[in-house]
Amino acid sequence: MLASPALMVSHDDLAVLRRWAQATSAPASQVQRARMLLLAAEAVPNTQIALQLGVSRPTVITWRRRYAREGLTGLGDRPRLGRPQTVRRRRRAAILAATLTPPPDRLGITHWSSRLLAAELGVSHSTVARVWAEHQVRPWRTETFKFSTDPELEGKVRDVVGLYLNPPEHAIVLCVDEKSQIQALERTQPTRPVGLGRPERRTHDYLRHGTTTLFAALEVATGKVLDECHPRHRHREFLAFLRRVAAAWPRREMHLVVDNYATHKHAAVRAWLDKHPRVHLHFTPTYGSWLNLVEVFFAIIERQALRRGDFASVEEVVTAIRRFCEGWNERCQPFVWTKDAERILASFTTR
Numbered sequence: 001m002l003a004s005p006a007l008m009v010s011h012d013d014l015a016v017l018r019r020w021a022q023a024t025s026a027p028a029s030q031v032q033r034a035r036m037l038l039l040a041a042e043a044v045p046n047t048q049i050a051l052q053l054g055v056s057r058p059t060v061i062t063w064r065r066r067y068a069r070e071g072l073t074g075l076g077d078r079p080r081l082g083r084p085q086t087v088r089r090r091r092r093a094a095i096l097a098a099t100l101t102p103p104p105d106r107l108g109i110t111h112w113s114s115r116l117l118a119a120e121l122g123v124s125h126s127t128v129a130r131v132w133a134e135h136q137v138r139p140w141r142t143e144t145f146k147f148s149t150d151p152e153l154e155g156k157v158r159d160v161v162g163l164y165l166n167p168p169e170h171a172i173v174l175c176v177d178e179k180s181q182i183q184a185l186e187r188t189q190p191t192r193p194v195g196l197g198r199p200e201r202r203t204h205d206y207l208r209h210g211t212t213t214l215f216a217a218l219e220v221a222t223g224k225v226l227d228e229c230h231p232r233h234r235h236r237e238f239l240a241f242l243r244r245v246a247a248a249w250p251r252r253e254m255h256l257v258v259d260n261y262a263t264h265k266h267a268a269v270r271a272w273l274d275k276h277p278r279v280h281l282h283f284t285p286t287y288g289s290w291l292n293l294v295e296v297f298f299a300i301i302e303r304q305a306l307r308r309g310d311f312a313s314v315e316e317v318v319t320a321i322r323r324f325c326e327g328w329n330e331r332c333q334p335f336v337w338t339k340d341a342e343r344i345l346a347s348f349t350t351r
Contacts, residue, residue, distance in 0.1 A: 001120055001196045003140055006041055006042065006043035006068070007040035007041045007043075007068070008038070008041075008169075009037065009040075009041040009067075009069075011294050014038070014041065016072060017037055017041075017072075018034075018038065018196065019199045020033075020034035020109055021034040021035045021038055021120070021196070022194075022199055027145065029064055029077070029207065029228050032053060032055070032134070033063050034075075034197075035053060035197040035321060036049055036053060036055070036060055036063055036064075037063065037064070037067055037075075037199065038196050038197050039052065039053075039196075039247035040060070040335040046060045046061055046064070046277075049336035051201070052230060062318040066286040067090075069322050071286060076090040077165050083323075085116075089223050091123065091127070091289040092131050093132075094121060094136060095117070095121065095123070095127070095128055095131045095132075096131065096137070097121065097304065097350045098112070098117060098121060099112055099117060099128075099132070099139060100137075101178065102261055103116070104173065112124050112138045112139045113138065113139070114126075114129045114132065115128075115141070115284070117130070128211065130213055134205065135205060137222055142179070144309045146287045146346070147287070147348070148285045148286050148287045148288050149243075149286055150286035150287070150288070151289070152285070152350070153285045153286075153288075156283060156284060156288070156291055156339055157285060157288070157341050157344055157345060158341040159282050160257055160282055160290070160291050160292075161337065161341040162268065162341070163220075163257065163282060163340075164220060164337035164339060165340060167220070168255065169219070170252070170253065171218070171252065171253040171255055172219065172221075172249045172252050172253070172254045172255070173220040173221065174217045174218060174219055174220065174245065174254065174256050174257070175217070175218040175220060175256075175257045175293040175294035175295075176215075176216070176217045176218075176241075176256045176257065176258050176292075176294060177215075177216065177258065177259060177289070177292055177294045177295065177298070178213050178214065178215050178233045178238070178261070178296045179213065179214040179217075179301075180213045180233050181211050181213070182211055182212050182213065182306060182317060182321075183209075183210075183211050183317075184208070184211070184212075184248065184312070184313055184314045184316060184317045185206040185207070185208060185309075185310070185311060186202050186206055186207045186209060186310060186311060186312045187202050187203050187205075187207070187310050188205050188206060188207065188330060189202075189203045189307075190310075191310055196206070198326070200308070202308070202310075209258045209311065209312060209314060210314040211231075211314070212229045212230070212231060212296075212314050212317055212318055212321075213230050213231070213232065213233040213237070214227060214228075214301075214321055215227065215228045215229070215233070215237065215238070215241040216228075216297060216298070216325075217241075217248075217256070217294070218293055218297050219293040220293060220334060220335065220337075221334055222265055222330055222332065222334055223333050224328075224329045224335045224337050225294075225297060225325050225328055225329060225332070226238075226244070226245060226248055227321065227322065227325040228241050228244060229321060229322075231314075232271075232339070233263065234263055235262075235263040235266035235268055236265045236268075237263075237265075238264065238266075238269065239268055239272055240271055241277070242269070242272065243272075246276060246279055251278075252278070253278050254278060254279045254280065255280050255282060256280065256281050256282065257282050257284065257291070257292050257293070258281055258282070258283060258284070258292070259283065259284050259288075259289040259292060260284070260285075260286055264281065264283070267325070293335045293337070296335055297328075299323070301324055301325075301328075302328065304324070305320055305321070305323075306321075320322065
């Protein structure tokens with residue numbers, strides 16, 4: 001096998017190609033060409049690249065030459081000759097009408113695929129797919145929703161959003177909540193690290209070693225987080241965390257945004273609040289915990305520290321959480337709320 005000279009790729013282009021090669025939503029052709037050029041930059045022979053990626057050797061040579069001449073801008077598809085394919089108006093209407101109608105019971109399916117609908121209508125599946133793409137119809141996708149049934153919806157929205165947009169002078173505004181059931185999962189095989197043209201790989205099976213609950217208080221003005229982990233999340237643990245939060249900001253009026261979890265309204269918690277009038281709880285509406293900015297932090301720590309973690313014990317999970325929170329507090333920035341209460345309430349009435 002003849003050795004191929006390494007393809008000269010700039011540092012900036014290498015970063016772009018690596019991003020393309022690891023993209024999960026990019027076109028398959030773009031991902032394949034990026035991997036092709038990354039291998040070529042490592043002086044992998046053209047024949048070996050072709051075998052590894054399942055393409056022909058002339059294809060590898062074509063894209064190497066295209067990049068050498070035009071750079072990254074040359075990696076797109078050229079305009080094709082001939083008249084663009086179109087779908088007749090009547091057929092397009094029939095495809096859309098059938099798509100928006102539930103499939104018949106005899107098929108035993110919950111939604112259409114392009115091939116099943118094509119067979120039902122006697123057209124090609126590419127025709128169905130083209131019509132779906134033109135009208136942005138995606139029967140395979142679903143989204144969830146939940147309307148709040150809280151009778152005090154408007155008042156709670158205005159209260160919480162008012163804290164974000166116009167916080168009381170000289171007061172501390174904190175978003176407080178628990179992230180429960182954080183599992184200590186240990187993969188049955190060591191995780192294989194990310195490489196050029198290859199994502200990180202891990203086994204699908206794992207061992208469970210218990211759970212912990214993260215209590216967190218996010219300071220809205222700075223983005224800093226006060227954290228604490230407990231094995232359970234009863235009112236006792238919440239009250240202990242409240243005491244720590246109060247001690248962290250002594251002699252300051254405090255406004256805490258919390259959700260409607262029962263432990264936040266326990267009699268012991270209310271009694272403690274009566275003895276500490278400088279601490280005020282503000283409740284988000286029922287099914288409206290997304291108004292609590294600490295949920296954004298929970299999503300970040302899940303994505304950056306927990307989801308891909310490998311933990312042999314609960315203690316390792318707690319250590320990882322504390323390490324992340326320490327690093328977060330060194331680099332954090334405030335979360336800026338931009339939508340006012342009027343726009344939020346208007347979106348409820350227009351759904």
